[in-house]
Amino acid sequence: MTVRLNKFLAANTGVSRRNADEIIKESRVSINGKKISNLATFVNEGDEVAVDGKKIKYREEPKIYIILNKPQGYITAVKSEEGFKTVMELIKKETLKYKHIFPAGRLDFMSEGLLMLTNDGDFAYKLTHPKFDVVKTYIIEAKGELTPGLFNRIKKGVKLEGVGLLKPKDVKIIRKEQTKFILSIDLTHGKNREIRKLMEFFNLKILMLKRVRIGGLYMENLPSGEYRVLNKKTAESALGQ
Numbered sequence: 001m002t003v004r005l006n007k008f009l010a011a012n013t014g015v016s017r018r019n020a021d022e023i024i025k026e027s028r029v030s031i032n033g034k035k036i037s038n039l040a041t042f043v044n045e046g047d048e049v050a051v052d053g054k055k056i057k058y059r060e061e062p063k064i065y066i067i068l069n070k071p072q073g074y075i076t077a078v079k080s081e082e083g084f085k086t087v088m089e090l091i092k093k094e095t096l097k098y099k100h101i102f103p104a105g106r107l108d109f110m111s112e113g114l115l116m117l118t119n120d121g122d123f124a125y126k127l128t129h130p131k132f133d134v135v136k137t138y139i140i141e142a143k144g145e146l147t148p149g150l151f152n153r154i155k156k157g158v159k160l161e162g163v164g165l166l167k168p169k170d171v172k173i174i175r176k177e178q179t180k181f182i183l184s185i186d187l188t189h190g191k192n193r194e195i196r197k198l199m200e201f202f203n204l205k206i207l208m209l210k211r212v213r214i215g216g217l218y219m220e221n222l223p224s225g226e227y228r229v230l231n232k233k234t235a236e237s238a239l240g241q
Contacts, residue, residue, distance in 0.1 A: 005029065005041040008049065012059050028052050064098040065235030066091070066117040068227040069219055076106040076115065087115060090225055104128060105136075105214075108193055113138070113211035114219040116238060117227075126239050127214070130189040134239060135169060137213035138185045138195055143205040146173070146181040150202060154183075158201050163191065166198045180207065214238045 003011075009020035009029070023029060027037045030050045043049055049056045068087060070076070075084045078101075087103055088096075095101075104116045104124035118124055126132050157167025170186040185195055199206050212219050216237035222228060 002042055002044050005031075005036065005043055005049075006039065008043045008058075009051070009056070011061070012056050013051065023051060061099060061119060063120040063123075063232065064095070064101065064118060065120065065123070065230040065232060066095070066101070066227050067217065067219070067222065067230060068115045068117060069222040069224050070107050070112050070115045071224045072110050072112050075109055076103045078102050084109070087117070091117070091227060095227075095229065105190070106192075107211060108196070111209045111211070112224065113209075114214055114217070115211070116214060116217075116235070118235070123235065123239075128190075132239070133188045134215045135213070136187050136190060136211055136215075138187070139174070139182065139208070139210045139212055140185060140195060140199070140206055141180060141182045141208040142199055143180050143207055144203075145178060146176050146183075154198065154202065158198065160197065160201065163197065166191065166194050166201075168195075168198075215240045 005024060006017045006020035009015060009023065010017045013020075015023070021039055024039055024041070025037055027035050028051055029036045030053075031041070031043065031047050033048070068090060070087055070090075073085060074087050074090070077086050078088055080086050088101070091101070098119055100119045101117050102119070102124070104118050104127045107113065107115050116124075116127060127134055151171070151173065155168065155171045157165055159165045168185045169188050170184075172184040174182040174184055176182075187194060191197075195209060196206060216239075217235070
């Protein structure tokens, strides 16, 4: 934990950040026994903070775990400097009473499907870091003819300069027609826009890209644009726990 001092005071004493600033400027705050008056001070994990000599007990923020069926046309971000709609706009105000919620992972602007949001940084790290090998399953519909040779090349993957190896963990054919096909693709490392770059390499146009599974967690019948709050045990099924 590293947090700005006024934010720490506001979260753990009930004062506003503006009032917290005044308390700091009046040198009423000490960290590890040292008086503090600098507003740019940060509190680190393990620091002992006191106001007027009274120790402030750290209150851990309640954790929340959300699954969202992300529609197309939203960016996976907390806010957008360019004016794009963000996935946070799909979350109701009463749910946002849990502070510091952010997307754990990403889906690009035109992709849809299962996305997790949380305020649990440790959970998000385990969900997204390649070393934990959390499998994500995507369904893609693409335009073109899927020959046996092309299918084998997709499974084998490609190495692109500046990107590295794009190789799915597994690929299965769901349906195949003369002019289009549907695949199920499993990824673990999940490089940025990996499936799109892989399909682009083979000159295949993606018509639909949807994530349907993260670890042991499935989207099931959640409508597009809707979300559900999970308990911690259910959320951790996404980690295979």
